[in-house]
Amino acid sequence: MSKLSNVKGRIGYISDPKRQEHLYATFTTREDISFWNDLAKECQEEFRHYETEGKCIEARELIIALPEEYTQFDPKQVLEEFTTQFKKRYDVECVLALHHNKTKKNLHIHLIFSERRPLSEPEVKIASRSVFYDELGKRVRTKKEITGEDGKIREGCTAIKRSEAYESHLFSVKDEVFKSEAFLDESKQFYTALINRHIHEPEHKLQVFNPNSVYLPTKKIGKNNPKAAEIEADNAARQDWNRTADMALVSGIEESMIIKIRNEHVYDEATRSVQKHGWLPGLFRGIIQKAKEILMGLIRETEVPPKHILSVDMMEYRKMQKLMVKVQDEARAVKQLMHVELPKLEKQLSEITGLFKGKERKALTEKIEQTQQEIDRRMDRLPGILKADGYPDVQAFKRLYDDATLLVEQYNRDLAAWERQVRGEKQPQQAPPEKESVWKKLRDLEAEAKHRNDTRRQQTRPRSHDYDRGR
Structure with a gap:
């Protein structure tokens, strides 16, 4: 989100096909440009009146990144949906434009919105006595303070007689909610959910960075x-x-x-x-x-944990287990490259000396670089393996897997205790644990974890520097 000190100029810039290489569509809640002219004028007048330092903020702008899948949708319909949802939620006027950057690698929406709402009737203030303003628009006490030596009011000064209108407002005061971090956080959650509604591939869904995770934001x-x-x-x-x-x-x-x-x-x-x-x-x-x-x-x-042997045939857990085995196999391969192969190559390189060993050194250096690239490629694969199955990252999957493992292990313990009871007594005092019940709990656990991943981000606020995790 950014503050706009020239809202008319910014609207003109984002909406002009001559200045935008890849402008697909624009949408506005107010067709008349006079709304934005009046808004800018009132903001500037209030800014001068209160003698605020810095620049006058006339409006604000959100830039919303979109997945490339959105190129398949009708641009006008995309903007209409984003506009309708924003207007319905915050009841302010806005202008949107859908763009690609120069290299066509960054599809995004510019959403400019007003922090003020139009009044149903203009608010006019009538002077109960004469009011005087100097050249800077600052109110002074007496007419003498704005009068020149010739007895006339100096140029640029203003005198308003009693019963005349001296101030009028077409807009409400700025809504303070738009200045808060909570608003930006809410907007991220709101638009991320809206975007993901139209994305069918789990690995392509967007997510808001969670500051309580193990990761660092980018x-x-x-x-x-x-x-x-x-x-x-x-x-x-x-x-x-x-x-x-x-x-x-x-x-x-x-x-x-x-x-x-x-x-x-x-x-x-x-x-x-x-x-x-x-x-x-x-x-x-x-x-x-x-x-x-x-x-x-x-x-x-730390040794990568051994493959867990499951004694209960439960579909959901077996699916999670296969994913865990897959990422653990990938981790073992990375550790082999990182802690065995790479040090071995680096040691060989350090041992090659002499003036006529240039080719050997170059070949080994290239091999080291290729090994490092292979390490990076395999480490990048870890979250991708899980995202394809709907898990946002390794941390979220690991939490769910650990919870499911505890549940299954408890079932196995209960089942073993029941079997011992059967062998020791003709009639066991308790019924055997129900496999179907555990199966249902596993399904509920997975659904709850994925739902918690969505709602958890609504309970956490990103840092003020507005970072998002890039994977």
């Missing part, structure tokens, strides 16, 4: 951002941590331990660094790298 790089290279490097470091966190979860490291390392060695270290040196992106990336190395050390010392 930042969107806007058009013509002078810090694009810096943000890109920063995002790469964050994504490197996120991949490592996935590896740690699959390797059996407790979620609480990963969050503890992230908080202590990333957030706390970054706070101390800022206090000491100011904000230096290079230092921050170094902090993430050190935290990642600590987490990698834990992964190196």
